[in-house]
Amino acid sequence: MGLLAVEQLVKHFGATKALDKASLRLQAGEIVALMGANGAGKSTLVNILAGALAADGGTITFRGEAFKPANPADAVRAGVVTVHQSTDRIGSAGLTVADALLMPRYAEGSTSFFLTRRSVRQKAAAVLAAADFDLPLDSDFGDLRAADRQLVAIARAVAAKASLLILDEPTASLSSVEAQRLYAVLRRLRARGMTILYISHRIADLAALADRAVVMRGGVVVDEFTTPIDFRAAVSAMIGRPLPSHEAIERDFHGDAVLSVQGLQLVPGAPAIDFDVKRGEVVAVTGALGAGKSRLLATLFGINSPVAGAVQVDGKPYHPRNPAEAIAAGVAYAGEDRHRTSLLPAGWPGSSVAGTISLPHLAKWFPGGLLFGDREAEEARGAIGRLGIRTSGPDAGIETLSGGNQQKTVLARWQAGDFRLLLLDEPFQGVDVGARADIIAAIRASTHGATLIATSDPEEAIEVADRIFAIDRHGLIPWKAPDAVSALATYTPNEANIR
């Protein structure tokens, strides 16, 4: 008899069947990879196990007893600890990182009632140490970037006394450095007999960790693989077709440069950056957490101003003072944390799939200024088809989409206009490999613009890019796959570039 048995689990969201009689068994002390295309139902399953959602049907047995957590607190008490997918569900702005790390302790009442700065700092440091991460304990959680937030969530979960640990895309915005650390920690926990349910779209993660892979599709568990896991087979089981293979690394482009950067200095004292991106080319910048990827893109989009340097777009000088000017110059930018940088709150005007896509294009699509006619819906339907966004339609609230599908919608926003230069920061967070391939294909299809992608996952970079730079301490290092990867592996973020 295993640790956990999920039988015939059903969950509806209105017309959508998120879970359609899904069944799953977990043994004690194993790491199980839960694979599935975007919208397959993984997070829904997780949310039910975590007590965040109530199932409409089916049974769960945990440790031999019926398991029906009424709320997250219940689940935690029973020993089921979860790291949720979206980074906006982790902590509160206004409280320190230390508080965020201790929040579950506060909630279960396992700290002293009265708190002193010192005691909090100590306990928090201990939590971090257990996961062997390094975060600025005293800074405001609200100022943390996506990656750091995710580290907080993981450290918290690892520290909790769990018998089942669920991680929903924990590495979505981590770099390989942190990923490596996470692997080590999880292996240690497994050795202690903890069971881990691990969801990720990064094959590297799964290959490094999984004893078993369970594949979901359309709300059902469709297949299962045991070590040695054949990931090609797993992936095709997951997306229902073999993965289009793509070997375009180091194609050389002769087109004229869309973007050219000379002597760009991101922060005082950083080395100058020179590079250019040719027409139709997809260039990836990779590097460790805090290395400067986002900074580079943000600077190119006029969010941060550079210390020095010159930039041209299509040969014309380009020095945007704000995003509006950048967009006017034909440059588009998708930020790394979609909740902070792209999405509107639920129920708000423009928070539908269509509204999310149309936001930057309203002026072009509705020159009269009046929002009548269904141009918006049209464009949205097009994008939904093109990127295979799984949703009930253009009017569906963005919050009703699965994480990956939300991310696809954000990308659709910037594909909708014909921009000269696409700046995509961590564009594939939580996007499944199939969709990723489709998106890249789509990006390539429009050969008249150029694309610059920032990603903290070298494998992803290799997969999507024609040319790759690594970035370290805000400076570019020439890319040669092996030593660059090792360079990243040896890169450790210090206080200086975390804050």
Place this chain on the structure above:
Amino acid sequence: MTAPSPAASTPQFKADRLSARHVFAFLRKGGIIVLLAAMLFGFSLAQPAFSNLVNQMSILQSVSVVAILGTAVTLTLAVGGFDLSIGATAASSVMAAAYAMIVWQFNVWLTVPFVVGFGIAVGLFNGFLIVKVRVPDLLATLATMFLLSGLQLIPSAGRSISAGLILPDGSKAAGAFDPRFLEIGRSGLFGFLPLPVVLMALIAVLIYVLTEHTRFGRLLFATGGNELAARLSGAPTNRLRLTAYALSGALASIGGVIIAARVGRGDVSTGGSLMMDAVAAALIGFAVLDKRRPNVLGAVIGAIFVGVLLNGLTMLNTPYYTQDFVKGVVLVGALSLTYGLTRPGR
């Protein structure tokens, strides 16, 4: 190990769910409207005079100012702000109008633009504090509120402003209210449609279209929903917030013009509690039509809702001291209808 899916129980279980949802959805969307209709019907039965046109009009007239102010509040709520100075702006606009006519002997054509200009200036001041000085909205508009409620007293040394006002320097003001100005509050179209009601209707429609059906409106809401996201998609969020506050100020001053024209003097005791009524209308607007967000139509209906209730109760000669209570009870009822009936599946 794919499980075969026996689709036996699911559909019927789904059917119940749907029908239930429809009733709920109707009550939710309908909540306040239904109650409103019920009140209109009930009052007409109890007191025939209630339903006659004149009375209906005087109800609308009595809510016109609050409705306009509610619309203004809605605008600032849309950009994620909150204009606490709305009442004070209207009140000081009353004084400004009276001062302009009685001391400077302006006529209506000078007075109205002057007052509206004043309102816009106040709005821009709020906007400046919020956008440039980066003071949080509530705080900035609170400060402005105090500033204005003090400012309005100074020119007349705390006295109401009416013809023959003795100025602080002892001289006697020579002007008087321009009769055409009083018309704004006291005359009507076709003999039955009071001008304030016309103004209210115009403004409501205008701002409704502006917020719900224009690019500008969408960007306002985007700014209020997620300022960063809006800015990153190229929206001039600062200018948008500034504009929203300027508009809010302008509307408030129009409300002030109507009050001044009704009262026929610059009444020092015109005051802050206008703000609460305006906010109330704007907030009740959230519930109307189950929008759960600031919306102009809701704000106006919210104002009318309260106006009908009070007018009806007065007609039935219910003691004034029970009216607030009834107002509260009805409000709680309406809100429970709207919010209490949960959306299934969430």
Place this chain on the structure above:
Amino acid sequence: MTAPSPAASTPQFKADRLSARHVFAFLRKGGIIVLLAAMLFGFSLAQPAFSNLVNQMSILQSVSVVAILGTAVTLTLAVGGFDLSIGATAASSVMAAAYAMIVWQFNVWLTVPFVVGFGIAVGLFNGFLIVKVRVPDLLATLATMFLLSGLQLIPSAGRSISAGLILPDGSKAAGAFDPRFLEIGRSGLFGFLPLPVVLMALIAVLIYVLTEHTRFGRLLFATGGNELAARLSGAPTNRLRLTAYALSGALASIGGVIIAARVGRGDVSTGGSLMMDAVAAALIGFAVLDKRRPNVLGAVIGAIFVGVLLNGLTMLNTPYYTQDFVKGVVLVGALSLTYGLTRPGR
């Protein structure tokens, strides 16, 4: 065509930046405190009587109620709510106290628990609407506000409650204010420390520790900052919000007790401006010490800040009609100090 990087200026420019930052930081943190000190000093010079102990105490006494209510508002702001009913709760507590003593002839030992119980009940009602019926905070507390401001008029048919009240049924109430109850508002410790000030101090310290230095406080702020995140990490967010509102109600009713004891009658016209003043104190609290979030210490200092200003102006015999204006000006100044001086690198 690389633009030559002005490396020369950079470090030097950075140096300025740093030193400037320190001054700014001080002014930001200090802003209101500095102003407060300046006022105390200035007023003492201009009017020696200002600085004497008795006057200092009467300042503290005059702000005690607003400070306590500000603390209450801070609590609800902490959980991401906003208690608009705070003023009405205090006002109706005044009536409740008077009614209990004059009609039911309660003594102080019965009255105070009764009134505080009433306050808690109101808080729980708010909490119920918000947590269970899921009405947005502003709307729910607004409805409660109307409900209460109506309710408080009904028992005495809208008349103030003082000894010998004629009840609606025509009979004459036999009770009177318990002298020991009046003591709460009118006596002091060691002959110079008024009880209301002591109460204010106790509550301030208590709630300060509770919010800033306990597990409970962190959970409150977590709930306010990101309810979903807090719930997902196991916090009983609903119970927390309920508690916050209950506490808020309790504090409001204590404020009411103090007013009743000061005034010695159940005055229907009590507390028109209470809510705004409390909110003002709580919001000014954001700026104090540059916390930029609800905090108890700030709220209390905010209340004292305003109290000192008004007392000083009165002592200098400034006409009442300029006082609000000055209040506004000073507020704008203080806020510009706090927020206008940006944190470099933000």
Place this chain on the structure above:
Amino acid sequence: AGGLAGAPAPFDKGGVKFALVGFISAGDFFAAYQAGAEAQAKALDVDLQVFPGRQDSAEQRSQIEQAINLGVKAIIIDHGEPEALQDVVQKALDAGIKVVAFDVNINNPAVPQVEQSDHELARLALEQAAKDNGTTFSAGYAYVAGFAPLDRRNEVWQEFKKSNPGVVEKAQFGAVNATTAVSTADQAKAVLTANPDISVVFAPYDEFARGVKLAASDLGISSKLKIYSADVSSADIQEIVADGSPWVATVATNPAVVGAVSIRAAAKLVAGEAVDHNLVVQPTLLTQAGLRSAGVTTVEELAAKIPAFNASDVATASWIPAAK
């Protein structure tokens, strides 16, 4: 200022400090009252410190305490709640400070009561109403409880109804809020529409009367209605004398005069002279006809035209110069 020649101590030296503690600190009545008090104080070379009560009894208490510790010679209390004041007033008296109360019954033999006599105001207005309309008519009554002066005027109205069974109160209405006149107008419209037979409205507070007049003109029934009120302001006079105005009479004292009387009474006490316990300033009946024939449009003109309205012989003394 070297004080008043020939005045009893301490006025002969000057530098005497009085405090005026108000309850209602905004609005025309307070403004006018304060102006009158200040003028008289100036004439007496008295330094008058004004405390605005901000409609807050608790605040008013603290302000009296402040006045005490400022060491003033006399305190004039303008309106307020007796229960909230009696004990602090006693404190002041114990500290040797003279106290005069206006329109609030301190109920203390040592404290002269200046009164604009709300009972008298209401009585005169209702007598006029009876004179114009006889003693059988259906009336509307504008009244909100909880405001001391209104409550006193209400007592008279209740009496009047008892003694004139022909007078039926069809409806009671009224609202005191941000826009008292306008809100009252809205209510009045509802009431007058519901009760078309109302021919007389008793509105013992000018803001109410203003609202009722507005309602009448909105409904176009000004000719069928007569409004009787209390209090007066320049704006009121203009409304009353306006063509076809249904506002036919109001009864008022001149707040400035009452202010002066209050100061004089305090001064006499400080000078050690005797002062009656009740100092009633007689109100004046102002009829539409009277005002029209006198051709006045502002309170100042009224004062100039009608001496009775401009001055009172209450609490005078040879050494006290008249305010100018």
